[in-house]
Amino acid sequence: MSPLSLDLSPDLFPALTEAQADPDGPGAHRPALRFGDRSLTYGELAATASPLAARVAEAGRIAVWATPTLETAVAVVAALLAGVPAVPLNPKSGESELGHIVSDSAPTLVLAAPGTQLPPALAALERLDIDIDTSAPTTSLPSPGAPDPESPALIVYTSGTTGPPKGAVIPRRAIATTLDALADAWQWTGDDILVHGLPLFHVHGLILGILGPLRRGGSVRHLGRFETAGVARELSEGATMLFGVPTMYHRIAETLPDDPALAKALARARLLVSGSAALPVHDHERIAQATGRRVIERYGMTETLMNTSVRADGEPRAGTVGVPLPGVELRLTEEDGTTAVEAYDGETVGEIQVRGPNLFTEYLNRPEATAAAFTEDGWFRTGDMAVRDPDGYVRIVGRKATDLIKSGGYKIGAGEIENALLEHPGVREAAVTGEPDADLGERIVAWIVPADPQSPPTVDELADHVARRLAPHKRPRVVHHLDALPRNDMGKIMKRALTHD
Structure with a gap:
């Protein structure tokens, strides 16, 4: 150098x-x-x-x-x-x-x-x-x-x-x-x-x-x-x-x-x-x-x-x-x-x-x-x-405020799970967040834009996919299917706009 x-x-x-x-x-x-x-x-x-x-x-x-x-x-x-x-x-x-x-x-x-x-x-x-x-x-x-x-x-x-x-x-x-x-x-x-x-x-x-x-x-x-x-x-x-x-x-x-x-x-x-x-x-x-x-x-x-x-x-x-x-x-x-x-x-x-x-x-x-x-x-x-x-x-794994998920005693970065999800052929876009869980502290939530909206991948399919590539404790427990992810002018995903309604 x-x-x-x-x-x-x-x-x-x-x-x-x-x-x-x-x-x-x-x-x-x-x-x-x-x-x-x-x-x-x-x-x-x-x-x-x-x-x-x-x-x-x-x-x-x-x-x-x-x-x-x-x-x-x-x-x-x-x-x-x-x-x-x-x-x-x-x-x-x-x-x-x-x-x-x-x-x-x-x-x-x-x-x-x-x-x-x-x-x-x-x-x-x-x-x-x-x-x-x-x-x-x-x-x-x-x-x-x-x-x-x-x-x-x-x-x-x-x-x-x-x-x-x-x-x-x-x-x-x-x-x-x-x-x-x-x-x-x-x-x-x-x-x-x-x-x-x-x-x-x-x-x-x-x-x-x-x-x-x-x-x-x-x-x-x-x-x-x-x-x-x-x-x-x-x-x-x-x-x-x-x-x-x-x-x-x-x-x-x-x-x-x-x-x-x-x-x-x-x-x-x-x-x-x-x-x-x-x-x-x-x-x-x-x-x-x-x-x-x-x-x-x-x-x-x-x-x-x-x-x-x-x-x-x-x-x-x-x-x-x-x-x-x-x-x-x-x-x-x-x-x-x-x-x-x-x-x-x-x-x-x-x-x-x-x-x-x-x-x-x-x-x-x-x-x-x-x-x-x-x-x-x-x-x-x-x-x-x-x-x-x-x-x-x-290797950046996410933002402290929105991308650090504490689940089952582990500190997990959302970014690596998103990368793993994007390797699945049924996933076009992906974002990962955490939500409160009485047992785990937080559970991992995946927000997915399916490659084929008529046949989106199931939560079990995606959970197994992530568990094989990363580790079982990093698998999503909940999956939401969306038409598109909310993004700002720079293309960054606005995770605060992802709601569980």
């Missing part, structure tokens, strides 16, 4: 700075961003983003209406050039949630693509349209000094499963160190061309998917909307990396048997990366069998950016999120939150805690929540439960 050089300089995008300094140099003509048939070179991005940066430099804090468009990417780059914190807004958020975010973050401006209709919750904000004008001269920024690496870069709001969304304040330091750690783990260079179709209001799509290529001096091709045909086209035309979430890779796995062009295109990719939720082992294997390429997984969250990954030069082991990234400390703890789990046996479950330069600084306006998120010795409590294999690979 090569040592990581932690570049804490305020210059997040050296290639863009070079293009800004020398608009006629070779670096200025390199492709930077492409959304559909619209694209910008580094020189054009500098010419577009720097005047916008000059306009917002004194804004204090800005909101960005984060549609999957070229305008969103330019707006965020401009904010980072100006050293102004940006608040990406999810265009699918409801009025109440948007109202809370605007009230909490108090932006002075909202940036949006021309012609975009904004909701009433943003009516009180001054609007600034993002003008993609590549003919404008590159503007020198009026900033009196370079931004501090500890200064806020983005304020990204969490999903708010236990209350209103909280704004995680992400400093420039966290963005730089995470992207450099991933460059080390993935052998990511300026020669890479990334394709993705993720939304741009969260860490995965925006920081990894847009800012990541720009920091390397490479390029990104955004599909606008994920389609397997778009993936095949871009990978066939020179793209080297694909970022996606499990629902996207599931669609790929379903499409592959009837689409040899897609299989051929994926086989050409240097790196296929999945994140934001666990990719079922069944989909891993189907993709590997059809393409000869294995998807690797990484693990992160809004507050920590990226914590672990399977390395490009490591074993792409399905069902794991690899090893801690350079610069990241990771430990597992017992239920008391302080006693370390020392076992590397692939069985002993503990809560993941991390610390390192990749972490956020605070929840905006929430000092009590910030304090509660950290241990006294500075470790961030992720709430994710995991085990470690003998060689240090981390």
Whole structure:
């Protein structure tokens, strides 16, 4: 493993700075961003983003209406050039949630693509349209000094499963160190061309998917909307990396048997990366069998950016999120939150805690929540439960709040049962929860979308299937059949919406 050089300089995008300094140099003509048939070179991005940066430099804090468009990417780059914190807004958020975010973050401006209709919750904000004008001269920024690496870069709001969304304040330091750690783990260079179709209001799509290529001096091709045909086209035309979430890779796995062009295109990719939720082992294997390429997984969250990954030069082991990234400390703890789990046996479950330069600084306006998120010795409590294999690979088994099931004296992670259920031919989708049981403490409940709704697998059939693959105490005692599982915008299953009515 090569040592990581932690570049804490305020210059997040050296290639863009070079293009800004020398608009006629070779670096200025390199492709930077492409959304559909619209694209910008580094020189054009500098010419577009720097005047916008000059306009917002004194804004204090800005909101960005984060549609999957070229305008969103330019707006965020401009904010980072100006050293102004940006608040990406999810265009699918409801009025109440948007109202809370605007009230909490108090932006002075909202940036949006021309012609975009904004909701009433943003009516009180001054609007600034993002003008993609590549003919404008590159503007020198009026900033009196370079931004501090500890200064806020983005304020990204969490999903708010236990209350209103909280704004995680992400400093420039966290963005730089995470992207450099991933460059080390993935052998990511300026020669890479990334394709993705993720939304741009969260860490995965925006920081990894847009800012990541720009920091390397490479390029990104955004599909606008994920389609397997778009993936095949871009990978066939020179793209080297694909970022996606499990629902996207599931669609790929379903499409592959009837689409040899897609299989051929994926086989050409240097790196296929999945994140934001666990990719079922069944989909891993189907993709590997059809393409000869294995998807690797990484693990992160809004507050920590990226914590672990399977390395490009490591074993792409399905069902794991690899090893801690350079610069990241990771430990597992017992239920008391302080006693370390020392076992590397692939069985002993503990809560993941991390610390390192990749972490956020605070929840905006929430000092009590910030304090509660950290241990006294500075470790961030992720709430994710995991085990470690003998060689240090981390396997996440679920969330502490929803996926840790205590049954018959055992601590069981829902994730491994879900993977086992997905290996059953009669199961299309699966989620596992626990419910109170007078004898066991909690019993395991499976929520199944059957492959054939007219002939769904029975509870006995699924219980025997899981018992054979894992252990008898991990078998589901109750099975519910559904038409679909409730999911959020990232494809994560919303287990709190699964009720026993």
